[in-house]
Amino acid sequence: MPHEPGVRLMQGNEACAEGALAAGLDFFAGYPITPSTEVAEFLAERLPRTGGTFIQMEDEIASMAAVVGASLAGARAMTATSGPGFSLKQENLGFAALVEAPCVVVNVQRQGPSTGLPTSPSQGDIMQARWGTHGDHPAVVLAPWSVHECFDLTVTAFNLAERLRIPVILLTDEVIGHMREKVTLPDPSSIRRESRPRIPPRTPGALPYEDRHSDVPPMAVFGDGNRAHVTGLLHDRRGYPIGPGPEAAALIRRLQAKVDARRSELAMVHGEMLDDAEVVVVAVGCVARSALRAVRLARQEGIAAGFLRPITVWPFPEERLARLAEEVRGFVVPEMNLGQLVYEVERAVRGRAAVRAYSRVDGNLITPEEVLGALREVARP
Amino acid sequence: MSTPLAEKYLRVDRLPHIWCRGCGHGTVLGALMRALDEVEADMDRTVVVSGIGCASRAAGYFNCDGLHTTHGRALAFATGVKLARPELRVVVITGDGDLAAIGGNHFIHAARRNIEMTCICFNNHVYGMTSGQHSPTSPRLSLAPTAPYGHIERDFDLCELARVAGASYVARAATYQARSMARLIARALRQQGFAFVEAITQCPTYYGRRNRLGSAADMLRWQKEHTVDVARARQLDPAELEGKIVVGELHRADWPEYTRAYAELVARVREEGTS
Numbered sequence: 291m292p293h294e295p296g297v298r299l300m301q302g303n304e305a306c307a308e309g310a311l312a313a314g315l316d317f318f319a320g321y322p323i324t325p326s327t328e329v330a331e332f333l334a335e336r337l338p339r340t341g342g343t344f345i346q347m348e349d350e351i352a353s354m355a356a357v358v359g360a361s362l363a364g365a366r367a368m369t370a371t372s373g374p375g376f377s378l379k380q381e382n383l384g385f386a387a388l389v390e391a392p393c394v395v396v397n398v399q400r401q402g403p404s405t406g407l408p409t410s411p412s413q414g415d416i417m418q419a420r421w422g423t424h425g426d427h428p429a430v431v432l433a434p435w436s437v438h439e440c441f442d443l444t445v446t447a448f449n450l451a452e453r454l455r456i457p458v459i460l461l462t463d464e465v466i467g468h469m470r471e472k473v474t475l476p477d478p479s480s481i482r483r484e485s486r487p488r489i490p491p492r493t494p495g496a497l498p499y500e501d502r503h504s505d506v507p508p509m510a511v512f513g514d515g516n517r518a519h520v521t522g523l524l525h526d527r528r529g530y531p532i533g534p535g536p537e538a539a540a541l542i543r544r545l546q547a548k549v550d551a552r553r554s555e556l557a558m559v560h561g562e563m564l565d566d567a568e569v570v571v572v573a574v575g576c577v578a579r580s581a582l583r584a585v586r587l588a589r590q591e592g593i594a595a596g597f598l599r600p601i602t603v604w605p606f607p608e609e610r611l612a613r614l615a616e617e618v619r620g621f622v623v624p625e626m627n628l629g630q631l632v633y634e635v636e637r638a639v640r641g642r643a644a645v646r647a648y649s650r651v652d653g654n655l656i657t658p659e660e661v662l663g664a665l666r667e668v669a670r671p
Numbered sequence: 672m673s674t675p676l677a678e679k680y681l682r683v684d685r686l687p688h689i690w691c692r693g694c695g696h697g698t699v700l701g702a703l704m705r706a707l708d709e710v711e712a713d714m715d716r717t718v719v720v721s722g723i724g725c726a727s728r729a730a731g732y733f734n735c736d737g738l739h740t741t742h743g744r745a746l747a748f749a750t751g752v753k754l755a756r757p758e759l760r761v762v763v764i765t766g767d768g769d770l771a772a773i774g775g776n777h778f779i780h781a782a783r784r785n786i787e788m789t790c791i792c793f794n795n796h797v798y799g800m801t802s803g804q805h806s807p808t809s810p811r812l813s814l815a816p817t818a819p820y821g822h823i824e825r826d827f828d829l830c831e832l833a834r835v836a837g838a839s840y841v842a843r844a845a846t847y848q849a850r851s852m853a854r855l856i857a858r859a860l861r862q863q864g865f866a867f868v869e870a871i872t873q874c875p876t877y878y879g880r881r882n883r884l885g886s887a888a889d890m891l892r893w894q895k896e897h898t899v900d901v902a903r904a905r906q907l908d909p910a911e912l913e914g915k916i917v918v919g920e921l922h923r924a925d926w927p928e929y930t931r932a933y934a935e936l937v938a939r940v941r942e943e944g945t946s
Contacts (some may be wrong), residue, residue: 317755338940343754343933348780352747355740355777359720359751362738364758367751385741431860492715512736513756515715519682519731521739523725664885 293370300473302440303370306396307336309444310368312481313482316342319356319367321349321375324409325464326398329341331372343630354395358382358423361391362520364511366448370396372464374405377422378414383457386421387545389520390455390499390507394447394485397459398467399575400624401653405491410653411464411576416630420461420604426542428549430556431459431604433574437471443601449484454548455506460579461603463626465576465655475488475551491515498529499541505548549605557607560599563589568619569669572611572635577624577656593669603631611638620644620668624661644668680704680714682734691726691799693879693887695846695872695922697794699869700729702849702870706856716852717760720749723808724800725874726766726793743774749788760860761788768798771807771827779878782836785864786929791856792829792867795874803877814881829869834922839864841922845871845894848918855920864928871898871916 293308300308307329310318318337320330330346338343343360350371357367371379376397385520386393397417401407415422419431430450432443440462447458456473473643489496496519498510507527510518514543519529524538530540549556560578563585564570573581578599588595598614599609611634615621623632640646648664652655673683681704687805690696709719715733725741730737736759740748753761770778770792771808781790797815798804806817807827811891815822833841840862844852857864873879873890884890894916901919904912 317751319751339944341937341941345750345754347750348776349748351744352750352777352780355744355747356751356754358740359738359748359753359754361751363718363752365751365755367755381741382744400717510736512718512738512752513716513759517715517735517737519737520740521731521737522741523739650825 293475295475295477297402298473298475299470300437301328301468301470302434302437302462303398303468304332305437305440305473306370306444306460307332308475309441310394310448311336312441313445313448314483315368315448316340317357317360318343318369319345319347319353319360319626320369321347321353321371323350323372323375323404324394325400325467326372328467329396332523342390349373351382354382357393358386358389358391361386361393362389362512364513366452368396370398372398372409373400373402373412373415375378376418380422384425385522386457387423387427387520387633390509391457392413392455393452393453393457394444395457395459397461399461399463400614401651407653409464410449411655412651412653413463413575413577413626413630415461416603416625416627421459426546428456428545429452429459429604430456430549430602431461433461433603435575435578436466437469437482438473439450440466440565441473445481449482452486452504453484455486455509461575463575472524487560489516497527498526499527501527501544505544505551537634543591552637553605554609556602557610558601559607559610562597563598564598564614566594568594569622569665570596570598570614570618571622571624571661571665572598572600573624574603574631574633577626580656580658581624581661582601583658584665587658587662588665588669593665594670595665603626605640606634608634608638611635612640615639615642620646622646622661622664622668624648624656624664626656676708679705681732684854685732688732690725691876693873693875694725695795695874695887696725696729696793698846698849699791699870699872700732702852703791703856705853705877706860709849709853709857710860712760712860716758717762718752719762719764719804720745721764722766722769724766724769724798725795726764726768729764729793733824743769743772744777745769746774746777746790750781750786753786753788754933757798757934763788763790765790765792765801766828767792767794767796767808768806771829771832779832779836781837782833782867784864784929785839785926786863786901789856789859789862789866789868792869793870793872794829794869795878797878799874799877801906803881819824821879830867830921836863837926838867838922839926840866842920843869843871843916843918845874845898845918847891847894851918864926
């Protein structure tokens with residue numbers, strides 16, 4: 291049962307769940323945790339009506355495992371969690387990356403570490419979303435800044451997960467997840483659905499990880515009669531375990547290259563007032579809302595301020611930042627952590643412009659006035 | 672090694688297996704293979720799911736869809752597979768450490784849900800893959816690299832745990848009685864619901880040697896002397912059963928099965944939605 295198109299007042303978590311359904315979600319496994327629980331509650335009500343499957347598992351680890359199992363059996367699968375739960379999902383997220391199981395993981399960030407401040411917003415998981423699981427692995431992480439974008443980017447997350455056979459993380463936060471806004475839902479038939487490449491049923495000599503024709507091997511979905519072996523060990527084209535050597539390196543490099551080769555497509559940004567900007571605020575998620583307001587206030591004061599919002603946090607849009615660094619005096623990076631995004635900005639800027647970090651970790655949203663203060667310091671040193 | 676049965680059910684190009692000389696895991700694998708044959712399992716519609724450890728490597732030898740997952744999580748992955756494709760036969764292969772320690776939570780909840788799958792625990796009483804550390808089924812006072820002065824914890828009765836958690840079929844067999852083991856696994860494969868079989872298997876390399884239990888043959892002899900069939904056990908008093916391992920079909924109950932209950936829920940909700 292698709293949604294009714296039109297204008298609705300909706301919460302971010304609800305928009306995310308609605309987007310998942312629009313993207314063809316047919317399996318959700320989750321575990322209760324604030325501030326993400328509404329995603330599960332909404333889908334517990336809606337999925338049975340669409341003939342899909344909802345299950346509340348015994349813990350966060352199990353819900354990630356069930357999502358990967360369902361994905362390997364052909365489902366378009368998702369889970370949703372927050373900080374402590376996201377930590378628990380990391381091992382099986384790495385498994386999903388290695389076995390190339392498409393899935394979407396929503397992390398509605400809250401203030402940590404540990405149980406932290408339940409449940410105040412935070413952006414403390416920017417690095418965890420990239421590097422949380424052990425070993426080298428690809429990562430695509432999208433960060434919506436509005437309720438509407440929760441809907442749109444969940445659809446995008448599914449399409450990227452399916453097309454590239456990777457886990458995709460939707461990194462929201464307590465503000466975005468719980469905020470209510472006007473949303474105009476598109477006609478369901480206008481939403482494009484991409485599906486994973488798939489080996490036809492009972493293909494003689496099917497190789498579940500045949501990568502000679504594409505860097506995204508067609509998937510041998512369980513039950514299709516292709517008798518795939520899927521393992522968390524490094525494996526060859528047949529899916530069989532291998533030892534150290536060039537084949538192992540080639541696998542790890544290919545997994546990473548799936549994302550690297552598509553960097554320019556994947557690294558989406560939203561920029562405003564950049565043409566003549568001297569100082570640019572770089573912000574993601576809820577903080578970007580305050581940042582854009584600050585940029586407008588700065589313009590009223592005569593400061594040539596600009597706004598750059600990485601919609602894709604990983605892969606980080608470093609080329610865009612590098613180009614801007616040639617043109618501007620400096621950057622301001624407000625974030626609700628002690629500095630994570632700012633490392634990536636510094637890496638892209640390479641000393642060619644000033645980079646000013648602004649941190650807040652008291653569980654409250656950074657205000658436009660705070661960003662404006664930081665902007666003034668960089669604009670008028 | 673290759674027999675017509677092995678050609679049909681195993682990836683014979685993966686043999687010989689990785690297990691040590693004298694290990695009982697091959698016997699359990701053989702019992703499962705014969706049981707699959709007995710129930711005429713369609714290997715195109717069978718998924719073998721496993722976790723981490725010696726036992727879990729068995730998933731790689733079956734000629735069907737196989738899923739070798741993370742440590743302890745086989746049942747949680749299997750739950751996702753089964754829910755997404757309820758028509759598939761799901762077999763879970765696990766070990767005592769994998770199932771009862773790191774995966775203990777998934778074990779009790781898979782049993783409680785009574786989701787249809789056959790879970791076979793290769794119980795060798797140690798973590799063999801990491802060379803013999805004590806597991807939740809290591810007997811009290813046994814020796815292990817992580818219990819050099821004797822293991823002071825009590826051991827889990829996995830079958831009792833499965834039964835009280837809600838499994839609809841529970842059986843135990845030992846590797847010295849391979850035929851009986853195959854028969855019990857076949858019954859488990861036919862059960863509508865969560866079916867659990869504990870397969871007692873010998874680890875002469877890491878458990879037997881350290882605990883001076885002799886060769887693999889000596890350990891099988893020990894099994895023979897210390898196992899009691901469930902029918903006979905019912906006639907013995909507790910004192911006579913002290914130190915004995917009861918084998919056979921221990922429990923069977925017809926609880927509602929999870930995927931069927933979910934399908935009914937979907938049908939009911941959709942009917943209400945249209946009326």
